[in-house]
Amino acid sequence: MTDTHLTKIAAGDVTPNHRRGGDIRVLLSPKTVGSTSGFMGVAYLKPGEHFVEHYHPYSEEFMYMVRGTVTARIDGAQEIVLTPGEGMMIPKNVRHRVDNHGDEEACMVFHASPLAPRPELGHVDTEHHDTAHDTAAGTPR
Template identity: 30%
Template sequence: MLINPDNVSTMTFDWGSIKWFVTPSLVPGASSTLGEVIVNPGQGHARHNHPDAEEILYVISGEAGQMVDDAEPFPIREGDTVHIPRGVFHSTHNTTWRPLRLIVTYTPGGEEKALEGAPDYHLHEPGQVPHWHQP
């Protein structure tokens, strides 16, 4: 099955955006989740965890500070991979002027549904180009 980014909806938040390409609810038989996350310059997401799934981050481009398990944040950059075990608290903060692009996976899939409850969540239909406003 080919999935084109132009045919996938976009989630936006004050800190950036996400396109989920594979999720259990979008792809019949899928048991994991994979998507692209963009963290806007100077932004980041709040400390949180996924009690029922591990997460893997792969940095496509950009740089950020990554916190895992409430330890001191460490730098991540293009080509780095971060494994976040099930239930471990983490956060990502882009401290640069360039967007941070990540490939993100959840195993098992489904954790992406929790993002729909965020107060700054907006869903843009496929083909719509979102516009961001600094919070």
């Protein structure tokens, strides 16, 4: 048996990424734990926030709702509401946007696999996120 060093990562120890809206924290990735097949994290959306529409040309994205309710808009038309305990998979190349129209913060776990050849190729935004108009809890970010 070989000695294997495993690493755990806490969401509170990860710097939030607000570039695409909300609060996205990648916990397990090639950079953090040396994963080779995908990455996983947690995302938070305050009421009124959204993650911009985007797609993944190389990966399927799996989402699992922990708290709150969100609406996933698929290919600009179909809407799917996710509540705690529910999950869904977004296939490769399918545009999706996630909105929190509820009155409590939403929390979801996400996983994308397989990895893109390079990180910058894995995520294609199809709309722009205007951080100047993003007001979480009434204060600009």
